[in-house]
């Protein structure tokens with residue numbers, strides 16, 4: 001009799017457990033051409049660049065606080081076994097980002113905007129979930145199905161020292177709209193749910209994460225320009241409801257992880273030296289030293305479908321694979337910062353019956369419309385690049401580097417398919433030092449046909 005009761009109880013438990021499992025969706029990494037080791041290697045390379053070029057805060061108190069929250073989350077099974085690191089970046093934008101393999105960066109603006117420690121932990125858990133689910137390299141894999149396998153095999157064999165450099169050749173980097181950091185709505189939903197499980201286990205109330213994202217959404221609606229988190233992490237909709245449903249399947253937990261230190265930490269952040277003022281339309285307040293971004297004088301090769309050229313080996317290729325515009329810039333150009341130092345390479349359709357001069361004038365008008373501070377300081381003169389007729393125009397405009405002017409050198413080439421152009425951008429004080437580098441890049445341009 002007792003025996004039978006026990007069997008009945010066991011069956012009941014099984015039924016209950018399986019119905020709970022049926023509701024709690026398994027969340028796993030998707031298709032991926034990269035190995036986990038490559039995620040980690042790539043993340044390390046990008047993190048080293050970011051730390052050289054972005055204003056990383058070195059403050060023992062703030063650092064200890066961030067590590068404490070990060071460790072609590074990263075030690076949960078949902079985080080996978082990645083070598084997470086947590087760094088604070090001085091930036092007013094309410095944002096955070098995590099690179100493949102674990103390096104996680106939190107903006108001071110995020111800490112300032114959080115109402116509770118659990119909200120801050122929520123954004124971090126969400127970022128950690130993107131790492132554990134390998135969303136960055138999953139998206140890169142899907143975008144570059146044809147070229148990647150061979151390139152990654154090559155880098156495994158050690159032909160290439162830098163994985164980031166290998167990826168840059170096919171247009172994968174950390175720039176605005178990078179496939180590595182701008183996620184799909186499905187990825188967002190998964191990161192919310194996995195992040196919620198991670199938070200719960202670490203002792204934070206998961207609903208705080210969803211509430212914070214909804215708050216950001218509302219702020220965007222009110223015109224707050226600092227909610228850049230949402231442009232990389234698009235709202236999958238009904239976040240609070242989805243997380244509430246998830247919580248029903250989580251073990252009952254007392255949420256006791258909050259240290260109550262957030263107000264003190266927020267005060268310390270206010271006490272940090274004032275970052276340089278943003279200029280113009282730039283939403284980014286980080287303002288690195290232009291000299292740190294100066295081209296190295298050593299070159300890497302960009303190999304696109306239609307065009308190949310050399311570019312400074314301490315710059316990165318930004319932009320979406322397959323698009324007809326490539327931006328090569330220091331890694332500090334991440335996240336919509338205006339470009340103070342860059343090379344833009346692009347094709348534009350030229351209407352029929354338009355000659356090089358007229359096409360160039362149209363392009364200059366377009367550029368001036370986008371940036372009204374741009375003035376021609378040296379009118380177009382003829383040049384020749386690799387047998388193609390071209391024109392060089394020198395313009396100047398306000399630089400995103402505080403108080404500086406910049407030189408914008410526009411080179412247009414008459415190509416059978418339309419107008420091909422390069423824009424070299426440098427702070428005016430830096431320009432004499434890099435003029436020769438720009439000349440070398442220009443002479444390295446080769447076309448596929």
Ligand SMILES: [Zn+2]
Nearest residue numbers: 183188191233
């Ligand atoms: Zn996200």
